[in-house]
Amino acid sequence: MMTDFDDEIPTLIDSNETVDIPDDKKVPLTILTGYLGAGKSTLISHILTERHGHKIAVIVNEFGDTADIERRAVNVGEDEEYLELENGCLCCSIRDAGVAAIAKMMRRKGKFDYIILETTGLADPSGLAEMFWENELYIPDIYLDGVVCVADAKNVLKQMESDTRRSANECVRQIACADSIMVNKQDLVDEFTLTDVRDALKTINAGATVHLTSYGKLDLGQVIDLNAFNSVTKNDKAVKSIENITHGCDEAHNHSHLFGIQSIELSLPSLTNVQYADFDMWIRCVLWENTLPSVETVEIGEEMEILRTKGVINRDDGAVYILQGVRDMYEIKQAPNGPSINTKLVFIGKNTNQDLFQKSINNYLKLQ
Numbered sequence: 001m002m003t004d005f006d007d008e009i010p011t012l013i014d015s016n017e018t019v020d021i022p023d024d025k026k027v028p029l030t031i032l033t034g035y036l037g038a039g040k041s042t043l044i045s046h047i048l049t050e051r052h053g054h055k056i057a058v059i060v061n062e063f064g065d066t067a068d069i070e071r072r073a074v075n076v077g078e079d080e081e082y083l084e085l086e087n088g089c090l091c092c093s094i095r096d097a098g099v100a101a102i103a104k105m106m107r108r109k110g111k112f113d114y115i116i117l118e119t120t121g122l123a124d125p126s127g128l129a130e131m132f133w134e135n136e137l138y139i140p141d142i143y144l145d146g147v148v149c150v151a152d153a154k155n156v157l158k159q160m161e162s163d164t165r166r167s168a169n170e171c172v173r174q175i176a177c178a179d180s181i182m183v184n185k186q187d188l189v190d191e192f193t194l195t196d197v198r199d200a201l202k203t204i205n206a207g208a209t210v211h212l213t214s215y216g217k218l219d220l221g222q223v224i225d226l227n228a229f230n231s232v233t234k235n236d237k238a239v240k241s242i243e244n245i246t247h248g249c250d251e252a253h254n255h256s257h258l259f260g261i262q263s264i265e266l267s268l269p270s271l272t273n274v275q276y277a278d279f280d281m282w283i284r285c286v287l288w289e290n291t292l293p294s295v296e297t298v299e300i301g302e303e304m305e306i307l308r309t310k311g312v313i314n315r316d317d318g319a320v321y322i323l324q325g326v327r328d329m330y331e332i333k334q335a336p337n338g339p340s341i342n343t344k345l346v347f348i349g350k351n352t353n354q355d356l357f358q359k360s361i362n363n364y365l366k367l368q
């Protein structure tokens, strides 16, 4: 089905004219990713047909992606891009999932209170996540809630192994970018394989929660309202998710370079005001200049690439801050209730070295 969205070029809004929309009036958007055949459409079918009481607009590339939607589409006029389903959900066929397409869809706001955007099986979602996070300025009535990845329990270990060993493939990038990972098709594997899969996923992305599913059947809360990007003020959940970060087993960690991307975790004491200001400078060097300050450049070696950053930073005056990042974009916001958890930083990316990162930040902030 063709739409006219491709022809529409988003109009940039002068930031001075941007309307400040209260957080509770914004519509959350979840990016759904996952390798070819992992079970994305099966999950969407589940969401579009179950009686869960939510009014979710699901954006798929083509109606034909989901057999169930195709069947329902029979009664819809040829030019209709929107399909209202019995359970209150709205299905939208958008070929170009760009800002203009979403902005156009927002004219139907009120008919839905949530957006799930399914990407194609070979997409790297980090660019899309960065775009929606950044474009809250241009579509002020949505915010990026999180990235959900569906992985095929039977095939994901094979799919993650890249031919070139040091370069991560699309499957690994999708896992690296996720806030929540569904290990689907668990009916096809035994417990040992599930443990291997879980360890490998945690090695790549220690910051994501992992859920086991069959035929995409899950509690919707594992997909929506993750509040992973902390764009709104209810960010206790973001602190909790960082607190719960755990790595895969050590053995899996040793094999992390098989996948090209890994998580590293740094721990820090509470920071003084001066150290907190220096931390901002340090993170800019890492994310904007791709360098580790205060360590010998010869030690750094191959070029690194950071896909996701998450963290909690404590200041010694009791203030607690949450760090979120996608590629070179990052945001540091104060947590509302100041829950006391240790300072923890997680970097997910390529050619990262935990010891060098820790040395760099210790030297830069004069921690030891």
Ligand SMILES: Nc1nc2c(ncn2[C@@H]2O[C@H](COP(=O)(O)OP(=O)(O)OP(=O)(O)O)[C@@H](O)[C@H]2O)c(=O)[nH]1
Residues within 6 Å of the ligand: 034, 035, 036, 037, 038, 039, 040, 041, 042, 043, 065, 120, 121, 184, 185, 186, 187, 188, 213, 214, 215, 216
């Ligand atoms: N055994 C088993 N099969 C599943 C499960 N989930 C999905 N499938 C099957 O796997 C196949 C692929 O599922 P889809 O939902 O189309 O996967 P997809 O990620 O949308 O695939 P692409 O659109 O090609 O990227 C279908 O035949 C599904 O019926 C599951 O949990 N167990």
